[in-house]
Amino acid sequence: MKYRYCGLILCSPQPLPELKTVPEETTPDIRIRQTTLGTAPSNARAYGPNWAVREGEGWWWLGDRIIFRIRKGEIDIDNRNIEHSLARSLLLEAPMVLAMIFDGIFCLNAASVSHEGKTTVICGAAGSGRSTAAARLALRNGHLITDSLARIQCTEESAKVVPQGSGSLLWPDSLTELDLDAMTGSPIRSELLLRRISLKQATKTQSIDHLYWRNPRSTSHLIRETPTQTLGPRRQFARLATMTAGRMWIDAAGVSTVHFQWCLKAAKQLRISPAPDSLFF
Amino acid sequence: MCPEESPVDPNQLPLNNLIAAARSPLHEIVGVPPALLTPDECENLRPDVDRVVARDWAQPLCLRKAHDAYTFLPDGRPLMGGRPDFAAIYILRNPWDVAVSAANHWGQTIEQAVNMMCEENTAIESRKDRSSPQIHQRLLSWSGHVASWLKAPLDLCVLRYEDMHSRPLETFQRAVRFLGVQASDSDIQSAMEASRFDRLQGIERERGFLEAAKNRRFFRSGRTGEGRQLLSEQDQRRLDKQFEEIEKLLGQKGQGQGPAQS
Numbered sequence: 001m002k003y004r005y006c007g008l009i010l011c012s013p014q015p016l017p018e019l020k021t022v023p024e025e026t027t028p029d030i031r032i033r034q035t036t037l038g039t040a041p042s043n044a045r046a047y048g049p050n051w052a053v054r055e056g057e058g059w060w061w062l063g064d065r066i067i068f069r070i071r072k073g074e075i076d077i078d079n080r081n082i083e084h085s086l087a088r089s090l091l092l093e094a095p096m097v098l099a100m101i102f103d104g105i106f107c108l109n110a111a112s113v114s115h116e117g118k119t120t121v122i123c124g125a126a127g128s129g130r131s132t133a134a135a136r137l138a139l140r141n142g143h144l145i146t147d148s149l150a151r152i153q154c155t156e157e158s159a160k161v162v163p164q165g166s167g168s169l170l171w172p173d174s175l176t177e178l179d180l181d182a183m184t185g186s187p188i189r190s191e192l193l194l195r196r197i198s199l200k201q202a203t204k205t206q207s208i209d210h211l212y213w214r215n216p217r218s219t220s221h222l223i224r225e226t227p228t229q230t231l232g233p234r235r236q237f238a239r240l241a242t243m244t245a246g247r248m249w250i251d252a253a254g255v256s257t258v259h260f261q262w263c264l265k266a267a268k269q270l271r272i273s274p275a276p277d278s279l280f281f
Numbered sequence: 282m283c284p285e286e287s288p289v290d291p292n293q294l295p296l297n298n299l300i301a302a303a304r305s306p307l308h309e310i311v312g313v314p315p316a317l318l319t320p321d322e323c324e325n326l327r328p329d330v331d332r333v334v335a336r337d338w339a340q341p342l343c344l345r346k347a348h349d350a351y352t353f354l355p356d357g358r359p360l361m362g363g364r365p366d367f368a369a370i371y372i373l374r375n376p377w378d379v380a381v382s383a384a385n386h387w388g389q390t391i392e393q394a395v396n397m398m399c400e401e402n403t404a405i406e407s408r409k410d411r412s413s414p415q416i417h418q419r420l421l422s423w424s425g426h427v428a429s430w431l432k433a434p435l436d437l438c439v440l441r442y443e444d445m446h447s448r449p450l451e452t453f454q455r456a457v458r459f460l461g462v463q464a465s466d467s468d469i470q471s472a473m474e475a476s477r478f479d480r481l482q483g484i485e486r487e488r489g490f491l492e493a494a495k496n497r498r499f500f501r502s503g504r505t506g507e508g509r510q511l512l513s514e515q516d517q518r519r520l521d522k523q524f525e526e527i528e529k530l531l532g533q534k535g536q537g538q539g540p541a542q543s
Contacts, residue, residue, distance in 0.1 A: 050326065086317065109308075174411070193410050
């Protein structure tokens with residue numbers, strides 16, 4: 001089956017029910033295979049606790065329960081003892097980010113939504129509430145564009161965000177806050193209460209109107225940031241670099257120059273401001 | 282530059298990497314949102330994540346803040362590292378005042394906070410129905426927490442919170458010497474002046490503080506001795522027992538008396 005994710009066509013032998021299918025005759029960008037893998041080869045440099053990279057090839061694992069081997073245009077999965085829903089969720093995060101990085105494609109860790117004719121991208125630290133904020137606007141007659149990975153396409157004239165296409169990952173407290181049943185959607189794994197929910201999704205790439213940054217604990221009663229405090233060009237560039245998904249892999253994959261150019265283009269087109277509280281409450 | 286010209290703004294600290302149990306570095310270094318992982322899986326990854334944070338730290342000395350007790354993973358590795366790469370400054374505060382402060386920070390009554398401090402397996406950020414900027418942390422009981430660090434296989438400098446009030450220069454000199462940082466007494470005094478409690482309270486009043494819990498102040502009172510005034514006799518007695526255990530242990534370790542009872 002073939003599916004669309006962050007604008008790429010994935011060809012997978014296992015169903016990926018989170019994603020929209022595309023016609024079979026479409027040419028895939030990334031082939032996913034189920035196979036048996038050993039450990040990462042000794043000449044792959046372990047930069048992190050659970051991933052290693054050598055030229056043109058990355059490895060990502062979670063204990064001895066799942067191993068991914070990522071090359072340009074292909075991802076192999078050795079899925080030994082892990083729930084399918086978790087294996088799919090892991091695949092759609094680290095291995096896909098690494099596959100895109102090998103291809104010179106960059107994403108921000110960001111949720112985004114189109115609402116009342118405007119497209120808003122919300123970056124910020126994990127736990128800052130960006131997914132809930134995007135889901136809230138999507139539920140108010142908007143369309144969800146991305147939940148965690150916002151692929152940004154920049155030209156000299158514009159910056160656009162590509163639909164992720166995998167719904168939204170939300171905790172029961174967020175679902176309740178959004179007036180949804182805490183059991184809405186499907187669980188990711190039996191040990192956790194995290195749910196994946198389907199929302200009305202954007203299907204087309206959208207021009208970005210607002211790029212917001214959310215502090216990790218802006219729920220603090222006194223933090224009041226206003227959208228007027230736009231970052232200057234240098235800080236904007238630096239923040240885009242730090243918000244790039246899988247930024248630790250960029251050097252290892254040998255694409256830091258491409259990333260630098262991408263940040264430069266994006267910094268010219270986008271203005272990062274602190275997210276207004278109205279998005280979150 | 283004198284302190285008045287360079288006030289310390291705690292919101293400008295790199296909190297994501299400064300707090301050992303922050304969610305963001307785990308996400309960045311491991312490559313998936315910690316929300317997809319169980320607390321045990323996150324814990325297993327933490328020692329290696331800490332090593333990466335230390336490796337990539339811009340300054341030679343990587344300073345971080347932890348609330349965790351010093352515990353060991355099922356495979357025997359310490360969660361918080363050991364000699365020779367890790368050392369710790371442990372800030373020890375009397376349990377009665379901790380109860381008042383924790384009750385405010387956790388949004389609980391003092392009695393509930395005392396219950397948590399007396400419970401052997403207390404953990405924070407352990408709710409299963411929501412995300413939080415920090416991951417699950419085992420605190421153990423108050424005495425369990427102190428004892429875990431006193432017995433930890435790393436170099437430890439115990440600073441008493443009460444001494445920071447009564448003998449500030451001497452106390453911070455010890456911390457600075459322990460860290461091997463070159464600083465004169467006047468440097469230390471300038472730093473103390475710049476981070477004076479009322480000054481931090483003022484910044485929080487004016488601009489907020491990123492670590493504050495929702496609708497509560499982080500820099501609350503900073504005084505010592507409130508616990509003895511505010512705790513019920515029964516709660517005081519429950520903590521007295523824990524305090525005695527720690528006094529005894531500190532005596533055995535040659536660390537002198539326990540936290541002052543003021």
